[in-house]
Amino acid sequence: MDASKNISPAQRSDSDAEIGHLLYKTAKTLKNLALWIVNLFLYLGKALLIFLFFLRRNIIWLGLGTIIGMAYGIYLEKRNGVQYFAEMNVQANFNSAAVLYNSLDYFNALIGAGQTAELSRLLSITPGEAGQLTTFYAEPIKSELIAADLYKEHFLLYDRSMRVRQDTFWIRTLGYKDFKQSLTNFDYPFHKISVISANPNIFLKLQKGLIDYASGNTLLKNLQKRQASVNEEEENLILSSIKNLDSLRQAYNQRLIKSQPASGSNQLTVMESTQENKPAELELYDKVLQLNDELKKSRRRSSTQIEIFSVYSPFNPVGRKLSIFRQTMTRFAIIGLCLSLISLLLVAVYKSLSALEKSTNIKKKQAPANLP
Numbered sequence: 001m002d003a004s005k006n007i008s009p010a011q012r013s014d015s016d017a018e019i020g021h022l023l024y025k026t027a028k029t030l031k032n033l034a035l036w037i038v039n040l041f042l043y044l045g046k047a048l049l050i051f052l053f054f055l056r057r058n059i060i061w062l063g064l065g066t067i068i069g070m071a072y073g074i075y076l077e078k079r080n081g082v083q084y085f086a087e088m089n090v091q092a093n094f095n096s097a098a099v100l101y102n103s104l105d106y107f108n109a110l111i112g113a114g115q116t117a118e119l120s121r122l123l124s125i126t127p128g129e130a131g132q133l134t135t136f137y138a139e140p141i142k143s144e145l146i147a148a149d150l151y152k153e154h155f156l157l158y159d160r161s162m163r164v165r166q167d168t169f170w171i172r173t174l175g176y177k178d179f180k181q182s183l184t185n186f187d188y189p190f191h192k193i194s195v196i197s198a199n200p201n202i203f204l205k206l207q208k209g210l211i212d213y214a215s216g217n218t219l220l221k222n223l224q225k226r227q228a229s230v231n232e233e234e235e236n237l238i239l240s241s242i243k244n245l246d247s248l249r250q251a252y253n254q255r256l257i258k259s260q261p262a263s264g265s266n267q268l269t270v271m272e273s274t275q276e277n278k279p280a281e282l283e284l285y286d287k288v289l290q291l292n293d294e295l296k297k298s299r300r301r302s303s304t305q306i307e308i309f310s311v312y313s314p315f316n317p318v319g320r321k322l323s324i325f326r327q328t329m330t331r332f333a334i335i336g337l338c339l340s341l342i343s344l345l346l347v348a349v350y351k352s353l354s355a356l357e358k359s360t361n362i363k364k365k366q367a368p369a370n371l372p
Contacts, residue, residue, distance in 0.1 A: 069336020
């Protein structure tokens, strides 16, 4: 029998009522959501209009602040002359990035204090050239590939001294996204150093003095010497292993040749013996190839670790003129505009709070008179 025939009219009515109530609730929820979105846009539009009216009322003060900032920037440009900049890319070995950033901060402090004599001594330039320097700054070169290589080096590459990193526990504990977010500027190997100066021909002179000063750390020098010794020992060990394996492979091949019988009656046996021994020969050959790969990797690492800071892209002989957005005039004009806007907003907030406090006090004074 059909089960639907056993449902009474009252049960069908209740089911239809529940469906209708559910549809009504859903439509009401969607309507409230649509109203909320519309009200949100209305509030945002109203806030934007209020802000535009505020800018219109105070456009004179904003323009005055911008002009003052621009005037100060023009004064600095006239005093310091046209500014030029150049960039250099380096690889910081032996965790030396922190030393590099501290060195640049020290140079900026000397520039701010006007100690051109000390700056010229540290960078091996004349005091006049040191007085033409404006700013040193550095930033890490970041990319998805560099972050992925760092993650692979820390957790995925085979390391005989740290086999625990082969365990999937590390990957589960710290995923790639968390690892990438935890990286600091000092963790990246490549960094871009920028220098701004009024002298367009000073940058090649700066390069040697800057690298020599940052590389003068005693701890970094000791690490460099020890790492050079370790790299040399590792390369000699790999070369010795390759030589021994090659001698072993040659001796193994000669033994196979001598073990083959001269008559053709036992050819099948010889072929079977050769086939049985061939995997061992291939394994020996694969081991030689693996050691050759390790030798290439060791030599590549040694070549990049000759210096504490390996220069990949040096300063250009002649600096480039700063763009209008990086010049002092534009920068101080924007600073003047922002300071004027912040000051006017603070004044407006103070006036609003004062008016609100005044209206609240009036209501408190009028409250007892209105009581029955």
